[in-house]
Amino acid sequence: MNVALKYEGYHRPGDVDQTVDILTKYGNKALVIAGGTDVLPQRPGRNNVGIGKHLVDIAHIGLDYIKEGKDCIHIGAAATINSIGAFPLFSKMPYRVLSEAVACHSTQTIRNRATIGGNLCNASPCADLALPLFALDARLVIKGPKRERQIPIQDFYIGANLSALDNNEILVEICIPFCEQKAGTSFLKLGRQHTAIDMALVNVATFFTMNGQCCDTVRIALGSVGPVPFRAKKAESILAGKLPDKENIQRAAKAAAEASAPLDDIRATAAYRKKMVVILVRQALENSFRRYEV
Amino acid sequence: MKKINIKLTVNGEQHEMAVAPAERLVDVLRERLGLTGTKEGCGEGECGACTINMNGQAMLSCLMLAVQADGATILTIEGLQNGLDLHPLQTAFLSESAVQCGYCTPGMIMAGHALIEQDRNPDETKVKTCLANNLCRCTGYEQPVKAVLKAAREMRRETDV
Numbered sequence: 001m002n003v004a005l006k007y008e009g010y011h012r013p014g015d016v017d018q019t020v021d022i023l024t025k026y027g028n029k030a031l032v033i034a035g036g037t038d039v040l041p042q043r044p045g046r047n048n049v050g051i052g053k054h055l056v057d058i059a060h061i062g063l064d065y066i067k068e069g070k071d072c073i074h075i076g077a078a079a080t081i082n083s084i085g086a087f088p089l090f091s092k093m094p095y096r097v098l099s100e101a102v103a104c105h106s107t108q109t110i111r112n113r114a115t116i117g118g119n120l121c122n123a124s125p126c127a128d129l130a131l132p133l134f135a136l137d138a139r140l141v142i143k144g145p146k147r148e149r150q151i152p153i154q155d156f157y158i159g160a161n162l163s164a165l166d167n168n169e170i171l172v173e174i175c176i177p178f179c180e181q182k183a184g185t186s187f188l189k190l191g192r193q194h195t196a197i198d199m200a201l202v203n204v205a206t207f208f209t210m211n212g213q214c215c216d217t218v219r220i221a222l223g224s225v226g227p228v229p230f231r232a233k234k235a236e237s238i239l240a241g242k243l244p245d246k247e248n249i250q251r252a253a254k255a256a257a258e259a260s261a262p263l264d265d266i267r268a269t270a271a272y273r274k275k276m277v278v279i280l281v282r283q284a285l286e287n288s289f290r291r292y293e294v
Numbered sequence: 295m296k297k298i299n300i301k302l303t304v305n306g307e308q309h310e311m312a313v314a315p316a317e318r319l320v321d322v323l324r325e326r327l328g329l330t331g332t333k334e335g336c337g338e339g340e341c342g343a344c345t346i347n348m349n350g351q352a353m354l355s356c357l358m359l360a361v362q363a364d365g366a367t368i369l370t371i372e373g374l375q376n377g378l379d380l381h382p383l384q385t386a387f388l389s390e391s392a393v394q395c396g397y398c399t400p401g402m403i404m405a406g407h408a409l410i411e412q413d414r415n416p417d418e419t420k421v422k423t424c425l426a427n428n429l430c431r432c433t434g435y436e437q438p439v440k441a442v443l444k445a446a447r448e449m450r451r452e453t454d455v
Contacts, residue, residue, distance in 0.1 A: 010298055010315035010361050037357045040318065041338035055315055057362060107427035109405060110339055112351040113358065 005040070007031075009054040015061050016143050016172060024145050024168040026054045032170065034058050034078045035113035037106075038122045063117070063172060072139075072175040077117025081105055081129065084116060093291055095176065097132040097185035097205055104128055104189040104203070117171045120156065123163040124199075126224035130157070131205035132187055133174060134221030134231055141173040148172070157228035181216075184208045184292030186284040190276050192267065200224045201268045204280040208244075208288035215239040220252070220281060225260035225273050232256040235281070244289050253281040300364040304329070305373030313360040320344045320355035323370060331371035331400045335429070342428035345401035346370050352408035354427070371400035374407065382452070383407055386445040387438070394432035402428045406442035414450050418443065 008029070013019040023030045031053045033039045039055075063076035066087045073095070075084065085102035089095055105111060105119070105128040119129045120140070133153045140156055142149050145168050153174075156164050165171060189203040200223060207219040218239045223229040235255035242248045262273035297312035304327060313322060323329045323346070335341035337356050344356040347369040374381040383403050386392070393399050402425060409416055409424040416424070421442045422435075430438065 005316035005318070007315040009296060010359075012361075033359075033362070035357075036359060036362060037339055037354075040357045040359070050316070055359070059362060106339075107342075108423055109342060109345060109352045109354055109427040110357070112353050 005049050006052075007050040007055050008052050010057065011054060012057045013061055016063070016170065019056060019058055019061055019170050020143055020145050020168060022054075022056050023170060026056075027167050030054050030056050030167065032056050032058055032121070034115040034118050035080065037110050037114040038118050058117075058170065064115075069175075072177045075116060075174040075176070077120075077171045077173060078115045079117075081111040081114045081116060081119065082108065084129075085111070093294075094179050094183035094185040094207065095136065097135055097187045097207070098129070098176075100187035101128045101132045101189075101203075101205065104187065104191075104200075106198075116174060120153075120174070121163055121165060121171055123157055123159075123161045123228070125157075125160060125226060125228055126200045126203060127229060128187075128189060128200065128203055128223070130229045131203055131221040131223050132185070133176070134229060135185055135187075135205035135207040135219050136176050136179070137207075137219065139175045139177075140171055141175065142169050143172045144169040150175070154231060157230070160227040181209045182292060183217075184288035184290065184294075186287035186291065188280045188284045188287075190280060199267065202262075202273050202276045202280050204277070204284045206281070206284040206288045208285065208292055210244070210292060211241075213243060214241050215244050215248075216241075218252075218285075220256055220285070222256060222260055222277065222281075225262040225277055227261075230259075232259040232281075234259055239285075244285070249282055249285045249289075250278075252285065253278045256281040298361050298364075300361055302360075302363060302365075303367045305368070305370060315359065315361060317360045318356055319346070319358045319360050319363050319368075322360040323355060323368075329370050329372050333397055333400060335397065335401075340427075340429065341398070341401075342405060343398055343401040345404040345428065347404055347408050350408070350411065352405045352424075369404075369407075371404060374403070381407075381445075382448040383410070383442065383445040386441040386448065390437045390441040390444060392433060392437035392441040394430075398428055398430040402430070402438050402442075406438075406445065409442070410446050410449060414446055414453065416443070416446055 063078035065076040090099045187205045203223040205221045209216040218236045220232045235252040238252045257277040262270040333343035335343035
């Protein structure tokens with residue numbers, strides 16, 4: 001038996017309501033597990049992981065679906081990341097931005113188990129799947145003991161590794177609204193290597209529509225360059241209503257870098273990351289524009 | 295710590311046992327079932343030495359609790375060969391000299407196996423993507439990639455006949 005893991009109990013609820021009951025009962029001692037790829041890694045210094053914690057396994061509560069609804073695409077929180085990559089609609093514009101993020105996320109073997117809900121709820125600033133959802137303006141459905149609530153993904157991240165979920169709440173579903181207009185999107189990730197623990201140095205997702213010759217809706221989502229993934233709204237407003245020419249795109253990319261607040265860490269310096277934000281945002285916007293045209 | 299009863303089908307054999315919540319699948323395979331072909335390297339999902347096949351997909355047995363595998367059908371490296379006959383992947387790893395110290399080999403083969411079962415004609419890029427979660431510190435990656443491609447060829451030939 002692994003000596004570092006010391007869980008107190010294991011619970012396997014059969015549906016969402018039972019899950020919420022268990023979460024309510026154990027409060028901050030409850031630890032939701034789905035794929036387990038973020039919960040279980042043994043890292044140096046992480047001895048005695050999970051002391052007193054009660055694992056709540058949500059792999060069997062029917063949240064592994066992906067389906068097209070009336071006005072949005074519904075993704076269950078426990079859908080595996082590879083199942084999202086394999087969903088036919090996500091290979092088409094503008095939703096392809098999601099498949100692009102899937103392909104950049106960890107490795108194929110991990111993606112067979114890792115879930116989208118886990119990637120979001122871990123609330124890492126570099127979560128790859130958060131960014132395309134920012135770009136597609138997704139909503140999150142959250143279930144608690146008293147009510148179900150929906151929040152835009154922008155309001156989900158409140159601090160480094162901290163989400164808006166209460167102890168007794170569970171992320172149930174991600175809703176991606178259907179895009180009425182033609183739109184172009186792109187996801188880009190800068191990493192050092194393509195391995196399991198390769199977190200992004202910078203990751204970017206963009207969304208782009210036009211009105212005549214000018215940009216209409218522009219969304220620029222940035223990851224790994226602040227405590228939370230976020231939209232660079234000032235950069236977006238620089239492009240709105242303007243021509244998507246080289247100059248304006250470069251101004252927006254610079255504004256995005258100004259809005260970022262990266263840290264120095266073992267992967268890269270803050271100064272390098274800021275420079276890379278300019279380049280990645282520019283490339284992602286150019287990709288989105290090109291894909292819009294097609 | 296309350297134990298939980300689980301059922302596993304491993305390499306065609308059914309097992310029932312009571313496991314603690316903290317027991318990972320790799321612990322159960324190695325220490326309870328004696329299937330030490332599955333290795334543990336890093337324990338954090340990076341090296342892929344613990345790769346097994348669960349319900350048809352390659353997965354990491356160090357990043358999964360045994361209770362999570364309840365009811366699953368699992369294939370480990372020990373389940374690949376047929377009696378004394380090696381699986382084409384095992385043969386190809388030998389003939390392509392894709393094995394040096396051998397620690398990463400079971401994981402590599404299990405990752406390659408899941409790919410070949412889904413796609414008998416993978417291109418080199420697919421094989422590389424499939425092996426991206428398997429680290430080797432001796433032979434490098436060229437030989438394992440060649441071995442998987444060769445095994446796929448062999449298996450295509452077998453199905454064609």
